[in-house]
Amino acid sequence: MKRYTTIILVGIIFVLAALLSGVLLFLRNQPPQARTIQPVVTVQALEPNSALWGLNYPNEYSSFLQTAGNHTATTYGGSSQRSYLLEDPRLAILYAGSAYAKDFNQARGHANSLIDVRATARVDATTHATCYSCKSSDNPALWTQMGMPAFDALSFSAMSSKVNTPIGCANCHEAGTMRLIITNPAVDAALKAQGIDWRNASRQEMRSLVCANCHVTYFFAGAGKLLTIPWADGTRVEDILQYENTLGVSDWTYPGTGTQMIKARHPDYELFTADSTHFKAGVACADCHMPYVRDGAMKYSSHDVMSPLLDPYQSCGQCHTNVDDVLGRVGIIQNEVYNAKIAAEDALIDTITALKGATARSGVDVAQLNQARQLDRNAQFMWDYVSAANSTGFHNPDEALRILRNATDLARQAQMKAAQAAGDPSLLTTGVYESQNPPPTPTP
Amino acid sequence: MKNLLLPAGIFLLIAALGVFVWATDAPAYLGHDPATCNNCHVMDAAYENWYHAAHARYATCSDCHLPHQNPVSYYLYKGYSGMRDVVSFTTRTYPVAIRATAQTDGIIQANCIRCHNDTVESILVGAQPFDRHCWDCHRSVAHGDRGLSLAPYQDVEVYPR
Numbered sequence: 018m019k020r021y022t023t024i025i026l027v028g029i030i031f032v033l034a035a036l037l038s039g040v041l042l043f044l045r046n047q048p049p050q051a052r053t054i055q056p057v058v059t060v061q062a063l064e065p066n067s068a069l070w071g072l073n074y075p076n077e078y079s080s081f082l083q084t085a086g087n088h089t090a091t092t093y094g095g096s097s098q099r100s101y102l103l104e105d106p107r108l109a110i111l112y113a114g115s116a117y118a119k120d121f122n123q124a125r126g127h128a129n130s131l132i133d134v135r136a137t138a139r140v141d142a143t144t145h146a147t148c149y150s151c152k153s154s155d156n157p158a159l160w161t162q163m164g165m166p167a168f169d170a171l172s173f174s175a176m177s178s179k180v181n182t183p184i185g186c187a188n189c190h191e192a193g194t195m196r197l198i199i200t201n202p203a204v205d206a207a208l209k210a211q212g213i214d215w216r217n218a219s220r221q222e223m224r225s226l227v228c229a230n231c232h233v234t235y236f237f238a239g240a241g242k243l244l245t246i247p248w249a250d251g252t253r254v255e256d257i258l259q260y261e262n263t264l265g266v267s268d269w270t271y272p273g274t275g276t277q278m279i280k281a282r283h284p285d286y287e288l289f290t291a292d293s294t295h296f297k298a299g300v301a302c303a304d305c306h307m308p309y310v311r312d313g314a315m316k317y318s319s320h321d322v323m324s325p326l327l328d329p330y331q332s333c334g335q336c337h338t339n340v341d342d343v344l345g346r347v348g349i350i351q352n353e354v355y356n357a358k359i360a361a362e363d364a365l366i367d368t369i370t371a372l373k374g375a376t377a378r379s380g381v382d383v384a385q386l387n388q389a390r391q392l393d394r395n396a397q398f399m400w401d402y403v404s405a406a407n408s409t410g411f412h413n414p415d416e417a418l419r420i421l422r423n424a425t426d427l428a429r430q431a432q433m434k435a436a437q438a439a440g441d442p443s444l445l446t447t448g449v450y451e452s453q454n455p456p457p458t459p460t461p
Numbered sequence: 462m463k464n465l466l467l468p469a470g471i472f473l474l475i476a477a478l479g480v481f482v483w484a485t486d487a488p489a490y491l492g493h494d495p496a497t498c499n500n501c502h503v504m505d506a507a508y509e510n511w512y513h514a515a516h517a518r519y520a521t522c523s524d525c526h527l528p529h530q531n532p533v534s535y536y537l538y539k540g541y542s543g544m545r546d547v548v549s550f551t552t553r554t555y556p557v558a559i560r561a562t563a564q565t566d567g568i569i570q571a572n573c574i575r576c577h578n579d580t581v582e583s584i585l586v587g588a589q590p591f592d593r594h595c596w597d598c599h600r601s602v603a604h605g606d607r608g609l610s611l612a613p614y615q616d617v618e619v620y621p622r
Binding site: 052053054076191194195196197219220221223299304309311314315316317318335336338 | 579580581582583584585586587588589590591592593597598599600601606
């Protein structure tokens with residue numbers, strides 16, 4: 018009997034030891050735990066259809082769809098399609114002779130990009146397909162297939178049949194990994210020109226860099242109207258101006274003054290990254306414009322990209338505890354920048370009036386007149402750099418005020434130079450816009 | 462008589478050590494009561510502001526400031542961190558504004574995720590690593606609106622009595 022007990026006990030020990038070894042080996046061979054989202058469908062590379070990506074990321078997609086209906090205005094911005102020309106008629110004078118004098122409305126949310134670009138009066142028979150560059154999630158695939166020069170060389174109407182979906186997932190994300198990527202070849206080239214490879218950027222840097230896919234200033238190079246980002250000399254306003262002056266870029270000739278004008282286009286990324294307070298503190302565009310929000314127990318980045326002022330408790334309140342105080346501060350900054358912008362516009366209109374007068378006259382010092390035109394061109398570009406950017410200076414208050422200060426100074430210099438060229442002090446008349454458009458007398 | 466000197470000496474040494482341990486409440490340093498961390502008054506601001514902030518009901522100092530992967534690393538770091546504090550307090554080399562070190566930042570971040578994993582899981586995933594700390598934005602969750610201010614909670618406008 019005793020012999021059997023020993024055998025049974027040893028047997029049990031063997032079985033338990035084998036079981037334990039088996040369990041340990043099983044655990045050892047488990048795949049390492051990783052945070053992951055199980056995809057419902059496989060999204061092909063450069064897939065333009067955002068709805069397909071949305072099956073895997075329903076929260077992000079459904080918040081993105083809200084950009085279609087978010088038409089709210091803030092004091093100075095928002096996404097309400099307000100007419101800049103009607104709100105500030107000085108713009109119609111400053112943009113005279115360019116397409117911006119025909120129609121210049123505030124942009125609506127991302128999902129409206131195609132409808133709005135097709136509706137604007139700025140597009141006509143001569144417009145190139147370049148104007149579709151930032152309007153469609155079809156573009157990354159088209160750029161890969163045909164290349165950007167061929168894309169831009171086509172006419173707007175010829176491209177219309179190929180471009181069917183508004184801005185979407187494929188404009189910023191890599192399918193499969195969902196990594197943030199630069200998809201715009203012009204931005205890739207502009208970064209490369211500065212010796213920057215965005216592929217080495219951190220996630221937080223990419224949360225701003227993907228916005229630079231579109232929210233940057235640009236010009237059309239050559240007869241092929243190739244989209245070009247003027248960053249080779251740097252991304253400060255002076256660097257960009259120097260680059261465009263060296264190339265002799267001209268977007269239009271101002272009627273009556275003969276000045277070769279250049280248009281600044283929403284340099285939001287450049288202005289924000291020019292050592293703004295928030296940028297230096299490590300804040301990315303997405304932190305304020307796409308704040309993390311909750312749905313049940315899950316947190317995700319809202320893709321309803323909009324002005325943070327439309328939901329300040331979500332956007333500013335993540336970091337700032339006293340949101341009302343913050344809103345007061347934003348109001349003060351934007352009012353100051355707006356007033357400085359109007360002062361620059363008044364100076365530019367005085368300059369244009371003086372230049373017209375000098376140009377019409379005979380026996381003018383041509384060298385001095387050309388200097389005056391160059392100053393006018395630089396002044397208007399610098400004013401436009403702040404005026405055409407979103408945020409009414411909030412992206413970088415001190416930089417915006419610095420640029421507007423220089424714009425006003427250059428405009429006044431241009432006016433004096435024009436008067437000097439004509440030898441006529443009457444060209445130094447100021448307050449031209451105000452005298453022609455007196456503010457309405459308040460009714461008692 | 463001579464033979465008794467050594468044992469007596471050892472006994473006295475042990476007794477003195479016992480009195481030291483008892484008198485200084487040394488075993489408390491093995492526990493996780495935040496009041497123990499505040500034995501040194503340099504921790505007043507950190508303690509006071511934590512006490513009034515959102516996490517006081519849920520997390521103690523060691524819940525956030527010590528690694529929780531396993532008991533070994535927990536007690537090793539507890540010893541290291543504690544001795545570091547002892548040295549800097551005794552030699553008066555601690556900074557005026559006490560801030561978490563880069564090493565502690567990593568530990569705190571891991572502890573944020575340890576409790577809030579379900580909520581933040583979907584924003585942590587991705588081909589690129591999540592390269593920020595939770596408190597870069599959520600600045601007031603741990604030590605309140607006044608952070609590590611040395612003059613806590615005197616603003617009656619913000620904190621009515």
